[in-house]
Amino acid sequence: MSLPGSNFSDDVRVAVADPQLQRAMRHVKEGFIGKRAKAAARLPEFEALRDAARDIKNHTLAHLDLYLEHYEAQVTASGGHVHWCAGPTEARAVILDICRQAGARTVTKGKSMIGEEIDINAHLEAAGITPVETDLGEYIVQMRHERPSHIIAPAVHLTKDLIEADFRAQHRQFPADRSLSQVPELVDEARQVLRQRFLDADVGITGANFLVAETGSSIIVTNEGNGDLTQILPRVHIVVASLEKIVPTFEDAATLLRVLARSATGQEFSTYTTVSTGPKRPDDGDGPAAYHVVLLDNGRSDLLDGPFREILRCIRCGACINHCPVYHAIGGHAYGSVYPGPIGAVLTPALVGIEAAADLPEASTFCGRCEEVCPVRIPLPKLLRHWRERAFERRVTPRAVRAGIGLWAFFARRPALYGFATGLAARLLGAAGRRRGRFARLPLAGGWTRFRDLPAPEGRTFRNQWAARKRHRP
Amino acid sequence: MGSAQKAPSVSGDRERVLGSLRRALGRGQEAAADAAARAAVAQRIDEHRRGLIPARSQLDPAQQVALFETMACQQAATVGHVAHRDAVPAAIADYLKEANLPPRLRVAPDPALTGLPWDTQPLLEISTGRAAADDTASLTGAFAGIAETGTLMLRSGAQHPTSLNFLPDVHIVVLRAADVVGPYEEAWDRLRAHEGDGAMPRTVNFVTGPSRTADIEQTIQLGAHGPRRLHIILIDETD
Incomplete structure (x- = not known):
């Protein structure tokens, strides 16, 4: 293979x-x-x-x-x-x-x-x-x-x-x-x-x-x-x-x-x-x-001992593939492996090593339809997340992505700073995008805005709103 | 060939693979746990414990036959009825004529079929044995019919060459109403009673309707490689 x-x-x-x-x-x-x-x-x-x-x-x-x-x-x-x-x-x-x-x-x-x-x-x-x-x-x-x-x-x-x-x-x-x-x-x-x-x-x-x-x-x-x-x-x-x-x-x-x-x-x-x-x-x-x-x-x-044992329940019906929006968009060959779709994205790294197949666990929107239809109830999204973690741990995730995750982790470990930074970003983006309600172009977000607009924030962050809600309804 | 042929030796891989499995499953650490695992496996295989069986097939015998017919027809099989087995040759001659097929039939070497009154149909050309490449129609018996999904259970043997189920364009099957069961599990019980526990014929075919494919643009087309038509003649006699 x-x-x-x-x-x-x-x-x-x-x-x-x-x-x-x-x-x-x-x-x-x-x-x-x-x-x-x-x-x-x-x-x-x-x-x-x-x-x-x-x-x-x-x-x-x-x-x-x-x-x-x-x-x-x-x-x-x-x-x-x-x-x-x-x-x-x-x-x-x-x-x-x-x-x-x-x-x-x-x-x-x-x-x-x-x-x-x-x-x-x-x-x-x-x-x-x-x-x-x-x-x-x-x-x-x-x-x-x-x-x-x-x-x-x-x-x-x-x-x-x-x-x-x-x-x-x-x-x-x-x-x-x-x-x-x-x-x-x-x-x-x-x-x-x-x-x-x-x-x-x-x-x-x-x-x-x-x-x-x-x-x-x-x-x-x-x-x-x-x-x-x-x-x-x-x-x-x-x-x-x-x-x-x-x-x-x-x-x-x-x-x-x-x-x-x-x-x-x-x-x-x-x-x-x-x-x-x-x-x-x-x-x-x-x-x-x-x-x-x-x-x-x-x-x-080797898979029998560890989190990927569940993939061995697979009876190869193809339901996860049939219901996958990523598969619908790209077909089977783009996966570059024998097994396409969600089952392939989990199984292929197990067969050839995550280093050779690090992109495959990324080929998911985590919409969860694969798990919903699996006849033997394999938690495919959970297993995809396991592979993403392993790819990160083994440093096979692309550098820009690692840097982004690292930056996010820095803030996420400091809740006060996280709240301040996201609040500030929401206010600034909200003010800058108020007139059109969306951005057609934004620095550092080219990968997103090349194909669609980014909606402008319309108010406070989720955390702000959550806190306010709790105050009103204790 | 069988055991006379020397099998390629990969016994090294056997121990490697089994060793890897045993390590992953933690065998050899605790004698009691290993013994319990062995007992669980032996019990599971001996018990033939049934799982969840859909309520659909839990019917009295007459309703089971009706469900079998409904389900088989939904899968594009056709079903005819005769009151007595002596009427089978005439029913087959009529079926081939109506379908505009040549009056030729390859009959399974099964006394219950070869012993039918074929002389009542002098125009029907009968031969027996395994299927030949250019056979147009075959006739076989069936070990059981399964009502749950309108499925035939066909057992290979001297009286039923498996090629008859697949090579000819038309496969005609004679099934006694008394051999229709509800779910698959009842059919397995019958087979085990017939063969003796643990023994099996070379091939058991479960057949539900004629051959088909949806490999081109998801369009279902009958007659991919196996028979284009599957016709079941139900013998309603109860003896």
């Missing part, structure tokens, strides 16, 4: 000025939010289920080592293999080794964020193995040599005319004068192209939404059916998953599934929820002959 030479503030400027991106992002605002709200309203128990989901994850995280050991024993008993991997390097080595032993030339892939985290496609290609993304959104971004811009809607940053142009350029086997401007035509063409790829693949790689300790099973949740064709047709099925995907039982999985689709797409239940256990049985008419689970840590075990 890398932050490819990213400069967050430059990327944000480009994103905000990109009319095509801004047009595409409207679909996020208009689609996801309303659908989730309706799905939640249709289920009276939804809020209580969120509490239950949080509790299941908390219990599991408190016993993570033990559940993983039980899970591993069950996978082995059902004829599968578990490969523990401390980091991306180890995970890639294991996957390449399995592919080589299978003599794999092409590998189909179901959507997997862990696959993105370990950048498996580039490494498969380098080894002469062709990875084929089969989720429609992933297929489109792979064709464009891009990264997914959303964890459940990888191509949400694109409009259909751009996708049409890509299909025309890439799918040369079809007549040039075919009609391809409508969504059904695009979907159908991708279906035709990918159908043969499914049939030809030697190995299928999927992610996992959940790993179930009681039976050693993996669960994937999809709408297209691509994940299923990926795992039943090839000879080998590889699951890539991170440690915290584990749940104790199918009853626990049922509770989490009840909040997952509703939070993500506003569906009552996704079209396909598939439970896989081991390789095909001797009598089975189809299915993979080998089943491997690549179990990735990549820094997560």
Whole structure:
């Protein structure tokens, strides 16, 4: 997982000025939010289920080592293999080794964020193995040599005319004068192209939404059916998953599934929820002959001890992303990391270090909508604040910001001086701005006034008014 | 392949990762606390304790079947009824004809399906086995129907190749009304009773409506990679 030479503030400027991106992002605002709200309203128990989901994850995280050991024993008993991997390097080595032993030339892939985290496609290609993304959104971004811009809607940053142009350029086997401007035509063409790829693949790689300790099973949740064709047709099925995907039982999985689709797409239940256990049985008419689970840590075990444990409850529904005003404005790519939005702003510094991702915790207005919609009630704003504190402590916050905070802290520790200084500033600014009621330009506030006016204070400070109020109404 | 294939050795990582987890969770400091944690995990897995189950699915059997049908249709499945299983071949022939589909059907090698009176439909071309790439329509049974969300539970096995659920353009499923349950939890109980505790078939598919995608401009389009149509034939017989 890398932050490819990213400069967050430059990327944000480009994103905000990109009319095509801004047009595409409207679909996020208009689609996801309303659908989730309706799905939640249709289920009276939804809020209580969120509490239950949080509790299941908390219990599991408190016993993570033990559940993983039980899970591993069950996978082995059902004829599968578990490969523990401390980091991306180890995970890639294991996957390449399995592919080589299978003599794999092409590998189909179901959507997997862990696959993105370990950048498996580039490494498969380098080894002469062709990875084929089969989720429609992933297929489109792979064709464009891009990264997914959303964890459940990888191509949400694109409009259909751009996708049409890509299909025309890439799918040369079809007549040039075919009609391809409508969504059904695009979907159908991708279906035709990918159908043969499914049939030809030697190995299928999927992610996992959940790993179930009681039976050693993996669960994937999809709408297209691509994940299923990926795992039943090839000879080998590889699951890539991170440690915290584990749940104790199918009853626990049922509770989490009840909040997952509703939070993500506003569906009552996704079209396909598939439970896989081991390789095909001797009598089975189809299915993979080998089943491997690549179990990735990549820094997560360190998060277990400390304030960021709560982020490990995440079930990757994308609701925090869908409801984030910053994400709406800049899209997923500007974050420069595998995971965008509020979850990414908390998780990325944990995976790559705050020094490499100090800008991300700043990409928040602290409006709190992410926490309001999180199905497992992760206090995302609180965790963002933790990262800002750490960035400050480790001196990675920009110097001007540090100086500003230092200045504020100097006054804040001296309440009388603070009251005097803010009172004076309010009076001076109030007098200077009285005529227009706002400032179009102000020294030291250029970052603000470049894009909007600064309102002029109209009276006394909050502290003055508070004190006066207390005097009148003791 | 299975156990015959030599797995790449990363046992070093196993101890590294587990060691890191144990340190973070404070294991090995107090024997009593460790034992309590182990007991809690063993109990949780053995108990299969149910969580909060939505009231929606707590109905009598007839209402459960009605809810199953309503929810499945909301997700773009279609549902037909027959009074007796002998009427299934005619119902399928009619369905394919009305949908203007070729009268060809790949039937799961399940005696309950292959033993149906297919000779009543001489125009219907029947074959059995796993799905082939150019199959237009498949027929399978279902282990259960789940009323809560109109979801089918399909269990892989010699009598039900999983490819039949995904490769053909049309997937037709025969479901006995007696196999409709309320919530997911009841379906798990049935499966455990069938398999024996802790054992699982290779694949269990929960299917709610036909395949779809919203990956282009959030526009929902049916038939992404899996079946374009899902048709459920409910057998209302009670025996």
